[in-house]
Amino acid sequence: MTTSIRTALIGAGYIADWHAEGLKMTPGVVLTAVCDLSKGAAEALASAHGAQAFGDLDEMLAANVCDAVHILTPPDSHAFLAKKCLEAGVHCLVEKPVALSAGETQEIQDAAEKAGKFFVAGHNFMGLPSYERLKSEMAAGALGRVGSAEINWHFPLAPLRSGPFGIWLLREPKNLLLELGPHLFGFAVDLFGPLQIEHLSLGKEIEIPSAGTRPQSWRILARAGDVDVTLNLSLVETADDRSVTVLGSTARARLNYAEDTLVIEGENASDIVMNPFRKQMGLAWQHLREGGVNALRQVSSLNRKSAYGLSFQGTFKAFYQSLRDGTPMDARFGGASAVTVMQAIDNTLALMPEVEDAPKPKRQRKPKPTVLVVGGTGFIGRALTRKLVSEGKDVRVLSRGKSGPFADIAKHVELYSASLHDPDALAGAMEGIEAVYHLGKSLDGTWEECLRNDVGVTLNLARAAMAADVNRFVYTGTIASYDMSDPATVITESTGFGEDMSDRNLYARSKAKCEEELLKLHDAEGLPLVIARPGIVVGKGGPLQHWGIGRWHGAGAVRIWGPGTNILPFVLIDDVADALVTMMDHDKAVGQSFNLIGDPMLSGRDYFAAIHKQLGAKISVSTGNLNVFRASDAVKYLLKRYALGRKGAIRPSLADWKSRAHFSPFDNRQTKDLLGWTPEPSRADFIRRAIKEADLLGF
Template identity: 75%
Template structure:
């Protein structure tokens, strides 16, 4: 039945991808976002406030309220099937993020429930919503490429969590999850253009061992056939040049779709002689590339970056979904149940060719841990190293974690994973029973100061109050050297250096961490919180990322723009040294009431660091040197556009000093942790390079 009334829509799952959906819904005819539902109250509330919708924390309650006619399901993939069936049964249309389910059988149940309820189910194969893909599909259909002989569909894009975590993500739980997560993008193209795919061969490569787990393949090569078209799928997740593309070859021409950038380039023959033929072919390519570049640049500028390729892909998907709902017409075949089934069948058939996973490492004994230390943020980069260092020194550790498995299965006789919401003081107090020392390494990634006060500062104060109620003997908080003004080369920073009386012109991360320290120090002075503050420098080493944003602004794995000229010494520190320093803060009575900057001896500049990567790994990263005044000026323009053109509340504008601080111009004096704690960070440059670069597996292979 046709309707002109906007379809009231709710989002289920308020994670990272939810913001993309919300922004695309704003420009989708026939759609009105009215609600969000997430089990996490803080996540739901933050999303609701940002987008002006109602927050729910229970799906049954939201469905019973009848506030929506359609939902977008954006939760972890293992929950998709059950949630979709529940929503469809309740009479609500469903758009489900890929993978729509974990098997053909689960997908079939969703399709059947949609048919039974008379509601629409759409698969979130978003890249097929791109304008460039629409043009490719038209070209194939009209025969512009001739008879299609083969296609190569690529996903060459780094997946940093494979090397630096977090390792508790669903996609890292099992080797097959990587294909379930990424495969739908590739297989959906082949299914839509050529029909169901028949899998002939699977080759896996570049394995990487996850902490306390088995290997995960980082490259997948799948040879398949769709009708009489030869299809090859390539997935590469190491630190590689971004190439998310599809090349379709026909008897007349070939076409290359770059779906990460929404461009389509045709390579066509011409009838010129042997001298002019190559020239004409290259000029044709130049003209197409120039046109595609100008179109994309114009689109980005005029839309204020709201029409990036990724954003456009969602807009195309949503336009098809809501047009079907409003017009009462069948859903576009790119996104319907039949397409979802064919895509999942291809993935299932590929998974069937995978070798059986090896058994996970097991602890040496079956003893139950008796934790005396609690680590909040223990599954992160620093937290993992700290937990293992504590165990190595004979401590049993309780790690606050959302899941019941993590990067400590091999030392599970010394590490207990414990689930408690950081905003639940009673649950935190219970988690601290029997605990002598608490490490708070957690952080929130907020986009407004109000959210920082709630999710970072408020949560941190609540954790500290719980620690006092539990009468722990040590509370160690990790702040950041980013809170300092590091813009002055002639000013050496020590622990006595203040952050500044007015932090309102600093970036949110630096400001929020400084506010956390301020509130914790109040509790120390007024109520005796046994506080120690650690401020790690630029932490490097095994488990850390290649694309470290403390050094510069990265553009994929192959290019970086350094903050500033890159000649000043940076406050690097090895991850192992940070872990040892944190343990010393727990052991040393003199540490209470003090803060410590965990920065190694002067070692390397940014230029030195990238030169060492080139020498040690053979990888020459393109390094540009950033003018911080230009960064600041560009950010000022973006601030004005966000505030006045996009009318975004909470927009901030960091000062020029804040931008200069990112270059870490000010040197550090690290004598206090050495004198008080007996901390001895690595001082040998050759050893530092070996641990920070050579043995750190920065590229993943």
């Protein structure tokens, strides 16, 4: 091909951003279209890259706007979409898992061969430069004769503990291996060939609401010819170890594919005194070299060549090189390899014990919802929904999917799918509703997106609620909208946010704008509004890596916002749910705002000391100098704004950074006095509920 290859993305979720950025770095390729069932999501991504947006695949294929597609939808749709695209004469790159079985994968490969098109598996980590170096070293005999290998994925999977629980990944126990296994099995198959699976061990089970248990630990023993292969998958809160270790007769190689580094440890012929010294010095030099190269690469590329970014770029380079040249596809990513990988996963899953999901109670009655919860499958939303049901209410949960964590209370909970941008759909969601809780927040990268996807959506909901003549509209703002930079300022509900919020982070600014517009509706048109601003919410179902406390570096290290010695505005999830339910029926609550802050209990350092004492997990805690944070952010802002041309980039003020440390104390008397709210008063019981019983580590 002499002209640019036209590429479309099918699916506009989180991973689509990585694909779009990777395509930018791939010569001779242009992103021309984005297709998603949510036309709004497609438009948001497409507009950022100058592409067309489609809400229907047939329409996109008929428009002849692409030569290749990247299929980024949930895995259970991959096979159908890939075959449709191949039959339409379009090359396909399919995100892992490419299908749900080896049989489905073979069907895609057969369709590709019939159409004369390429089918490529998105086994992205094999596109890393360090992995290519490992293969070269092995081919050159640098490791000697290889006898064994260990391939690890030790990395926390937060949804197992804090949701969302309705996603495809958690619907069945096997989905965990289908989703993450291709990383491990892909390396093994590419390095050593087809695997003979000999043993599977599962452990560290965790209870998923309304769905039974899921294993968080997978140990798989396999063999490929003379090579013994161990594959380890661990999803609890753990130190990050995503690596491939190959042990040969001459040396041992360790690939860290999360960081794109390769270190080879070999023997030397020095005497017994100098031998260990030379070995360790050699390793030290390699680590210095790998770290230096990576740092230089990321700085020079403005962070566009992180290990994860490079993995996509390497995969795309191989795919599009074959498309341009008409040469055979690199075996790492080809359809035949994908079939072999999925066959190994099939054989592993065949060893899983027969475990039935938790029995789902038969619905004895159809719910008659009088309360609508938007964001009901999130952390606060789940607790609120269950609290409402316990109070005798039937609840309608606005949800993207058809499943949720409420099977055990299904006769009281109705899942309802509706676009928040569609007034007619929202009108349907309001039928029979007396009270609305809006807990949602979009994830936006520019102020314009916030205005459209957060503020605009919030106003759509409020107007639909008024049209339905609801009795209460409860909106959850955030204490992050306050200026909390001054320890001498005590914050109450009468404390303002500030007239100019343009120097605040997007989350704080967007939430404040939503409150402003809702209050206008309350004052001018009688919206029965109540505003709740939760603090740092902790408890069962919440994450260990809470970014309201600090910047996390894996599960074992955190850099606290500020010194970490000031009392933080913690609040228990159950106390938040209690307050929200009370707001629904309390007449004096209308037109008021409430800061949901528990009694003064713990500083950031106190919190982590309690985790160490209660759970035995000593997290490395560092002080975060907020001036340094802001200076670093200023550099990033300049690079984004002027080097990358991102006009929507923002630079939060120093006060915004200091506010993340929550220096200002809170007075929670209004919520207590007006609502009769009684948050947990005992420090010991707070620690027990917030830490000991919260399942923060997953085991």
